[in-house]
Amino acid sequence: MxxxxxxxxxxxxxxxxxxxxxxxxxxxxxxxxxxxxxxxxxxxxxxxxxxxxxxxxxxxxxxxxxxxxxxxxxxxxxxxxxxxxxxxxxxxxxxxxxxxxxxxxxxxxxxxxxxxxxxxxxxxxxxxxxxxxxxxxxxxxxxxxxxxxxxxxxxxxxxxxxxxxxxxxxxxxxxxxxxxxxxxxxxxxxxxxxxxxxxxxxxxxxxxxxxxxxxxxxxxxxxxxxxxxxxxxxxxxxxxxxxxxxxxxxxxxxxxxxxxxxVNKVLKGLKFLTPEDVTAENAVLTRDGKTIGKLTSTAFSPGWGCPVALGFVRTAHAEAGTELLCQGAEGEGEPRSVVVCDLPMLPPSPDAA
Incomplete structure (x- = not known):
């Protein structure tokens, strides 16, 4: 650099x-x-x-x-x-x-x-x-x-x-x-x-x-x-x-x-429904107790007021608006609710708020 x-x-x-x-x-x-x-x-x-x-x-x-x-x-x-x-x-x-x-x-x-x-x-x-x-x-x-x-x-x-x-x-x-x-x-x-x-x-x-x-x-x-x-x-x-x-x-x-x-899985955007921070490491996505995806990148978004992420989701569950659960790969931590988003997921302009 x-x-x-x-x-x-x-x-x-x-x-x-x-x-x-x-x-x-x-x-x-x-x-x-x-x-x-x-x-x-x-x-x-x-x-x-x-x-x-x-x-x-x-x-x-x-x-x-x-x-x-x-x-x-x-x-x-x-x-x-x-x-x-x-x-x-x-x-x-x-x-x-x-x-x-x-x-x-x-x-x-x-x-x-x-x-x-x-x-x-x-x-x-x-x-x-x-x-x-x-x-x-x-x-x-x-x-x-x-x-x-x-x-x-x-x-x-x-x-x-x-x-x-x-x-x-x-x-x-x-x-x-x-x-x-x-x-x-x-x-x-x-x-x-x-x-x-x-x-x-x-x-x-x-x-x-x-x-x-x-x-x-x-x-x-x-x-x-x-x-x-x-x-x-x-x-x-x-x-x-x-x-x-x-x-x-x-x-x-x-x-x-x-x-x-x-394909069987596709990259999607994900928004968490609670504001606590999250890390992508080892985090998986589940639906009805079955693992159907994983996170690849996460960050807290001031624009959305919650963490956002990129991750792979099984195609059958990848429609925008689908709610999933996210937690550690070995079941550690409390499950967190996330919603699937189409990309890009740009936050609304502050001027429009």
Whole structure:
């Protein structure tokens, strides 16, 4: 992570109870440099990634991006990624820890194509600006914004430092991600914080960011996405899976599930009906005394006034509004009532209250 703390350039930390109102009018900054960034180049780069992922990479135009799953031969999820196409490369990004499965897999199959595979994670930074005025801050910094559209991106500069700017909304708020060379990170962060003072820029710590991610329904590798999952269980079919692209590694399993019409479990949002805090570790979901799901991520939501969670629920019990019980895997603790929610489960605006 970039040591912005020690250089006196961080903005004020926002109090959790003010988070939602703050981000309606003020941008939030978080350092996401610990994420994985892999550059795939070479003449066969589109064909290569097309044959290893669930989305249609061959149709991905320069300046565009999309989500995808990297699947094993058995159709299990080795990675949940975004792919960003530039003139001579495709940038693959995923969550911390994702390189352990992805890099060996990509390099194993890369020997059959004219491609280069370079892990740029340690050489680059990644900042995210979240909130309605994130674009205003970037304009103040003199950068050119990408065209409207999720994962649209382009090359520009901030304070003379070349960066890649990406439109994305992992928090459920309009957002912009900034990627550049690691040596330029302190300079870019300092300029954003200096210019951001007039817009009320606030720093989001990882816990606050995770809360926003949970409410937005953005899955995280290692929590909602593991190598035990099937792609359709994550509920990102419209964003991350093409069912008409043709053959790719694991396609037979994905197509068979599509033909059957559903998977046995699916990722859903969950709201607790009492305000006491909760942890996802070992927590299971039950209905009529039977285990029908598990939690993967939890956080207390000031916007809802209760804990919220992401978790997998058996499809038969996954309709929004269904009430379930949550407790420890070995039956420890008092059962807590939860209600199943569709994603995203963004809280109502404070102004509408």
């Amino acid at each position: 970039i040591p912005t703390n020690n250089e006196g350039i961080r903005g004020p930390m926002v109090e959790p109870n003010d988070l939602y109102r703050t981000l309606k009018s003020q941008p939030g900054f978080i350092d996401r440099t610990d994420r994985v960034r892999i550059e795939v180049g070479g003449a066969d780069r589109a064909k290569f990634l097309h044959n290893l992922t669930t989305n249609d990479v061959k149709r991905l135009a320069v300046g565009k991006g999309h989500e995808a799953f990297v699947t094993s031969l058995q159709g299990k999820t080795l990675g949940y990624v975004t792919l960003l196409a530039s003139e001579d490369r495709i940038l693959l990004r995923t969550d911390p820890g994702g390189a352990g499965l992805l890099l060996p897999h990509l390099r194993k199959y890369g020997v059959f194509d004219e491609v280069s595979i370079d892990d740029l994670s340690a050489q680059t930074f990644e900042f995210h600006l979240s909130g309605a005025s994130a674009a205003d801050l970037v304009r103040l910094a003199g950068a050119d914004l990408p065209t409207e559209g999720d994962l649209n991106h382009g090359s520009t500069a901030i304070g003379g430092s070349p960066v890649q700017l990406i439109r994305e909304a992992p928090t459920g708020q309009p957002g912009l991600t900034i990627i550049g060379g690691l040596a330029d990170a302190p300079k870019v962060a300092a300029q954003l914080h200096s210019l951001g003072e007039r817009l009320g820029l606030v720093d989001l710590d990882p816990a606050l960011f995770d809360l926003l991610r949970i409410e937005a329904g953005t899955p995280a590798f290692g929590r909602e996405v593991t190598e035990e999952n099937l792609p359709q269980e994550i509920g990102r079919d419209n964003r991350a899976i093409s069912f008409v692209k043709g053959c790719y590694l694991g396609q037979e399993t994905v197509a068979r599930i599509d033909a059957l019409g559903h």
